[in-house]
Amino acid sequence: MRNTSVLISGAGIAGTALAYWLRRHGFTPTVVERAPAIRQGGYKIDIRGAALDVVTRMGVMDEIRRERTNVQGASIVKANGERLASMGGDTFGGREGEDTEILRGDLNRILYDLTENEVEYLFDDSIVSLTDDGDGVRVTFENGGTRTFDLVVGADGLHSATRALAFGPESRYVRGLGYHVSIFSVPNHLELDRWELTYVSPGRTALMYSTAKDTGAKAMFLFATGTLDYDHRDREQQQKLLADAYAGEGWEIPRLLDGMADAPDFYFDSLSQVHMDRWSKGRVALIGDAAHCASPASGQGTSLALVGAYVLAGELAAAGGDHEAGFGGYEQATRHFAEQNQNLGPGNIKHMVLRSRSQVWFQMKMLSLMKYLPGKERMMAKVMEPLQKAARAITLKDY
Ligand SMILES: Cc1cc2nc3c(=O)[nH]c(=O)nc-3n(C[C@H](O)[C@H](O)[C@H](O)COP(=O)(O)OP(=O)(O)OC[C@H]3O[C@@H](n4cnc5c(N)ncnc54)[C@H](O)[C@@H]3O)c2cc1C
Structure with missing residues (x-):
């Protein structure tokens, strides 16, 4: 295997999931996270469609189910507080079958727990410069250190610092x-x-x-x-x-x-949303919101992050660590899926x-x-059909 040392920027959903899959395929990931620790709690997010297969393959589906929000129902209220209409929580959230709602921080902690003993985590730090010299990427950290990695992956969210350093300013890619x-x-x-x-x-x-x-x-x-x-x-x-x-x-x-x-x-x-023509450049690649944020209005950002992590690690491993083939395979396998889910955002928000x-x-x-x-x-299920279809718009390979 070539290119085994991989720096991941961001220990969010995409970053921790990627660390898990890279480790499992024999790579040596290091994760740098700006926050002093994994962020707890937060808002609720859904895991649905192909992402369910990913967390099942990671062996954490039971734990995710135990930690689910278990929201029983939802009501629309009038200004005086009167409940105008109510429905079941899963129906309201567009969930069916095994789809699960969980607090983002709880999912993040589950993924972190899975990797913390096998992966080097650098908290309270971030990348300030990247130099890809063709053989490796020289990285300078905010805390002053400099190290060289074979590959760097930006999993640092909508306002990705890695994207800004390697691909140019946010204004080129982020569309409100x-x-x-x-x-x-x-x-x-x-x-x-x-x-x-x-x-x-x-x-x-x-x-x-x-x-x-x-x-x-x-x-x-x-x-x-x-x-x-x-x-x-x-x-x-x-x-x-x-x-x-x-x-x-x-x-x-x-x-x-x-x-x-x-x-x-x-x-x-x-x-x-983030729209980019390419998700990799030389030895640097992007995943999750950094690459293709679909916006909270899509309800699919977490699922995209989980699937992207699985595919990127799998494609790199299948290519024996060759980054051009691995990054290319990742993009080819996931771009249609990401676009289908991004397409949900503008319509949903209306x-x-x-x-x-x-x-x-x-x-x-x-x-x-x-x-x-x-x-x-049944009527609500019909309304949610495009979401369910987009959530399944990829067939995962076995890597
Ligand atoms: C209000 C809200 C509701 C949402 N609802 C849903 C939903 O219902 N369903 C759904 O699927 N998705 C939902 N999402 C979207 C979902 O949260 C994201 O799409 C998903 O978390 C993306 O994961 P990520 O790992 O790419 O990015 P993030 O989860 O944003 O993680 C990025 C990580 O990188 C770290 N970081 C940032 N900058 C740096 C840096 N310079 N150096 C090092 N580390 C850095 C951050 O601290 C963070 O830990 C919602 C989002 C919001 C804001």
């Missing part, structure tokens, strides 16, 4: 969908028990949910913004943008917004955030009538 998302922990003042509430008004949607084993709750805001100019590191500025966007709104919104100042995990970002008063009125009317309709679960 015209919305922002914010999510953070709040006290569970409504005493929700594994339940999700959604409030919709023109251009603004807000959710509050509680999950199994989480004594608190999460507030999530999805709103139409066009392009917003702000400092990505300035939390106060982001909180003001959020508060201004929801000023004067009803339901529990003022109380949820009150919680953001103390939230330990305030998250705010644009809903964006149903998640309604633009006009008349759209909101019509949707609320439909939902209030829904409880009288026979076969509403």
